Amino acid sequence: MESLTSRLGRWSAGRGPLYLLLAARLRQMIEDGLLRPGAALPPDRTLATALAVGRSTVVAAYETLRQEGKITRRQGSGTRVAEAALSPVSNTPEKATGPTGVRDTSNPLFLHLLEPAHDIIMLSCAAPAGPPPQLVDAYRSLAFPSDADLGYHPAGVPALREEIAARFTARGVAIGPEHILVTTGAQQALSLLTRHFVTPGDSVLVEAPTYAGALDVFREAAGVPLPVPAGADGIDVTAAERAMAAERPALGYVISCFHNPTGGVLPPLAGRRLVEAARRYGVPLIDDEVLAELPLSGPAPRPLATFGDVISIGSLSKLLWGGLRIGWVRGEAGLISRLSRLKALHDLGSDVPTQLAAVRLLTDLDELLSTRRARLRTCHDHLRAELERLLPSWHCPPVPGGQTLWARLPHGDGTSFAQLALRHGVAVLPGAALDITGHSNAYLRLHFLHEPAVLTQAVERLAHAWHAYRTAPPQPRTGAALNAIVV
Structure with missing residues (x-):
């Protein structure tokens, strides 16, 4: 079913x-x-x-x-x-x-992209809409390589690898460009790592709930997700240690900072315990940092990789624009070399002009992110205020960063309500799509990336849908009238 x-x-x-x-x-x-x-x-x-x-x-x-x-x-x-x-x-x-x-894929997140509909407010796919003007400027000022450059760079354009490595070094993880693989978005980064580590039947430690796109990647590789509870303080490290000791999974995947979908942050001491446990049990550990540089206030937490051997993945798609398909893997140099060969089999390297534009953007990224964080903070507060005004029975706590809220319905389940909400003109992501344990059925993930006026309209539509959901659904015509319609 x-x-x-x-x-x-x-x-x-x-x-x-x-x-x-x-x-x-x-x-x-x-x-x-x-x-x-x-x-x-x-x-x-x-x-x-x-x-x-x-x-x-x-x-x-x-x-x-x-x-x-x-x-x-x-x-x-x-x-x-x-x-x-x-x-x-x-x-x-x-x-x-x-x-x-x-x-x-049957993931509602991807289906909303594959099957776009008219006049639907999308609260399901959490990605920035529209390229920033700085991206247009970066393309206009591109300085292309010399005629001797064939344009094939499976590991990424050297200048971009250097910029990404420098950014990790500034965040407390001192590395060189040989530790960086440029990918076509973080989704490809995750796919390459899964192909490298996971064979059919292998278990993969994941949080419950977690990013739905990751679950799709692991299933596509015939991996078996091994769920561990996660909440406002990140993954349950004690449960993760037990799971690693008992199952010895082929891979671990966590979102330690501004978790998708809960917004939680793994405390430093818990992060250190998790990294040490992964090392002890020989589990390669991926930390998805796609949202890690989007705190709503104050500095971003320190990277999980500062505690030891962690593979980091990141992307400019969530930071700046969904259409900017630049992601990366940060890891041990030998792993990056092997992943580069694997990537070469698929596409011989990501698009060079886009990488060159990304080099320019990374030099101004702190300024760009400052503006974006201020806007996210305004929209986060506005969405929560509108939910409190029109849907006060929903439980929707604030988050310290990222771009989504994790809303719990007072009764019913998110999957059936999401279908009803769609008929009222708003697409939301039900918790069941993000949690293989079934424990998040009463939740919805809502992003706050739209302008305040659009968020108000979206919540108004959700309120109408919720009113309909709490009452008996309307019945279509039956009997002779229905037969007339069919004929």
């Missing part, structure tokens, strides 16, 4: 009766091979509850597909995909997972 509701994605974001929108999405999944012939579909009431719609919406959607020959419905055996439901072009198992069995 959870897999189906996740893969349904933004099914309710179009125009028209809900039962037709649901039927259209299920039809597409059947024709694409994501629902195989003979596969059982959830009972009417079960699916209706998961999607926060009336039972008659599901009944009408199923009936539409039954009339088309896409599904069969029999008392005692339930609802199943018809044996001849697939179209000829998708009648192969490769359609479901790709030609080599590679998984695609």
Whole structure:
């Protein structure tokens, strides 16, 4: 059930009766091979509850597909995909997972990017909108390399590696450029590290909740996430030590500073314990620093890497603009050399003009971040004030940094409410997409990157959706009227 509701994605974001929108999405999944012939579909009431719609919406959607020959419905055996439901072009198992069995994504975060909708306020994808003017200036003033430069730099343009290394040194981690690999965003950095360390069946220590994109990467590599609770003070280090001692995972992944989604920060003493435990049990430890330089006040906490052998990943995409696909890995020189060879297999190196522009941006990054932090602080306070005004029953504590709030609903679950919120014009990320333990079902992740006026409109839409969620969902027309619509 959870897999189906996740893969349904933004099914309710179009125009028209809900039962037709649901039927259209299920039809597409059947024709694409994501629902195989003979596969059982959830009972009417079960699916209706998961999607926060009336039972008659599901009944009408199923009936539409039954009339088309896409599904069969029999008392005692339930609802199943018809044996001849697939179209000829998708009648192969490769359609479901790709030609080599590679998984695609059902992550709502990515589906919101893959399936954009009109007039939806996006509180789900937390990335800065629009390039800063300094990026435009950086491109205008590019100084390209000499004619002798082929433009292939698998490890990254030397000048950029030097700038990133210098920034780590200034933050208390003294390194040279040989310790830096430039990647196409932090997502590629995480993918390369996973390919290097994780083989099918290996366990990967993760926080619960954590960044949903990381879970997708580990699953794509056939790794088995090993969850450890995380909260306002970061990962539960005692539980992490026990998990490492018992399971000896192939990799550990944490967000020690301004955790995504909770906003938590791992205290220094706990950070030292975690690093020492990873060393003791031979677990390579990744610290995702994508948000580490976004405190809402005061200086950023010291990097986890100051305590020992930690692999750091970072990015300019969250600091400046999502379209600036510059990320990096910081690690031991031998690891960087091996990752560079692995990256060369995939793309021979990231885009050179973008790297050259990034060199210019890094020289002015402190000034750029000062402006961005002030704006984030204003928007953080505004979003919390609007939530308190219109949704006072929600629990939404302040965060010390980053760009998201972790809101707990007083009742119900985030997945079903997220579907209902989408129909009211606002996309939010349910906690279930971020936590494989199921303990975050009552949570939503909300970002505060929009302008205050847009955040106010988003909360107003959430309030209308919450009112509808607390009452019985409206029922679509049934009986003769429904049959007339179907005909």
